[in-house]
Amino acid sequence: MNCKHLSDEQIAELLAGRNSDDGAVLHVERCEACRNELAGLGAAVGDLNFASLRWAEQRASRIEVPSAWTLNWNALPGWGATVAAVLIFGVALGAHMQTVNRIEPALQPAHTVAAPSPDELAQDNQLMRSIDNELSEQVGGQVLASDMDTSSHATHHRLVNEVSN
Amino acid sequence: MAMATDVLRLPSRERALTELDDIEYLVQTHRARLLRFVTFSLGDEDLAASIVQDCFVKAWTNRHNFRGDCSVQTWLHSIALNLVRDYQRTQKFRFWKQVRKTATDVTEVAGMLPSAASSPEAQLLARERAREVAEILQTLSLNQRTAFVLRFQEEMDLSDIATTMGMPINTVKTHLHRAVRTVRTRMGGRR
Numbered sequence: 001m002n003c004k005h006l007s008d009e010q011i012a013e014l015l016a017g018r019n020s021d022d023g024a025v026l027h028v029e030r031c032e033a034c035r036n037e038l039a040g041l042g043a044a045v046g047d048l049n050f051a052s053l054r055w056a057e058q059r060a061s062r063i064e065v066p067s068a069w070t071l072n073w074n075a076l077p078g079w080g081a082t083v084a085a086v087l088i089f090g091v092a093l094g095a096h097m098q099t100v101n102r103i104e105p106a107l108q109p110a111h112t113v114a115a116p117s118p119d120e121l122a123q124d125n126q127l128m129r130s131i132d133n134e135l136s137e138q139v140g141g142q143v144l145a146s147d148m149d150t151s152s153h154a155t156h157h158r159l160v161n162e163v164s165n
Numbered sequence: 166m167a168m169a170t171d172v173l174r175l176p177s178r179e180r181a182l183t184e185l186d187d188i189e190y191l192v193q194t195h196r197a198r199l200l201r202f203v204t205f206s207l208g209d210e211d212l213a214a215s216i217v218q219d220c221f222v223k224a225w226t227n228r229h230n231f232r233g234d235c236s237v238q239t240w241l242h243s244i245a246l247n248l249v250r251d252y253q254r255t256q257k258f259r260f261w262k263q264v265r266k267t268a269t270d271v272t273e274v275a276g277m278l279p280s281a282a283s284s285p286e287a288q289l290l291a292r293e294r295a296r297e298v299a300e301i302l303q304t305l306s307l308n309q310r311t312a313f314v315l316r317f318q319e320e321m322d323l324s325d326i327a328t329t330m331g332m333p334i335n336t337v338k339t340h341l342h343r344a345v346r347t348v349r350t351r352m353g354g355r356r
Contacts, residue, residue: 008342011349016316041352044294045317051295052318056201062214063196065189066222074226 006034014038015045178233185228185237192221195241198319202242205314206249208303216252220245235328239321243329246311253307301351309344312337 006014010024015038019025028035116124185191196217203213203220223244231240302310308330315326326341327334 008346008349009338012316012341012345015345016320037349040294041349043291044298044352047291047295048298049318051292052201052205052299053197056197056204059210059214060197060200063192063200063217063221065192066218066225070222071188071225074222 005031006038011038011041015042178231181231181233181237181240182228185224185231188221188225191224191237191241195238196221198238199241199245202314202319203245203249205299205302205318206246206307206311207252212252216245216248219248223248235325238319239325239329242315242319242321243331246329249307297352298348301348304351305344305347306340308332308340309347312340313344313348316341 004027006024006027010021010027013019013021014024014028028038184194199217199220200210200213203216204210207213207216220241224241231237235243302313305313311330312326315321315329316323321329323334323337323341327337330337332340
């Protein structure tokens, strides 16, 4: 048969069950090759549809109804979710810091130096002043090293003379 | 199902909103078809299940944005397709696609054909035909595959497919006809 066979567009329409193109329908009635091709494609697509739907119905049970929590969380607007996240983070951080503060005193050393009272400070200052005075008096009455050397030399000479005599 | 008969009495948008409000009804009614659609789109059943779950959450969360100018089924498919597109853009998907080349074989669905209705030879032929089409679909581009699946599996009209894919009808037709040409050629029918 010398004729123009079905185009992709016509095959697509006929496969989808649309018979609006009378020319295409007429051609299928006359042309065995196109009729066979259409029947083959139709059967293949139909088989795949049937099998894939059965397959999907078996597997679909794994898709559960989303929980109320999931739905509500996703229903929050963008800024709402951000605020909620910041709040949750803040609360968690606060709880963490409280725990750390509660633990820290136990980690501190048992012996700590208490701050001195004003009386103790006054006593200390007085003690320091008296020490200063003592020291300055001692320095004032101390013999200079050079003097000491001279006197020791003189004493040495005197002793030598006495022995030699 | 009492809900179904009550819902049918309402005008279309109100009916759709009522349907969308009831998440359990929504999931039970549409999950199988959505799972099939997304599995064919991605070729990964686990990922498809996760995306379908997200799709229901998104649909329920944004149900007040539903204008009622298409069916709930079309609207759900458009959400699912957007999620598929988003996921396909990620590095993670490209990585897993390379690693898990043989992880999910959608041609396995051919094994679900009924076994009691016809002779063993006819069953074998039917399975082989279905497997062949499933294999060819996996070689198509996402747009061509989506157009083909929506047209011949979900039985949507071209305007609904255009809404789902977010494309003009003529672009949808181009993708669909290219897909049909590839299937015809690979099945040995096109001269």
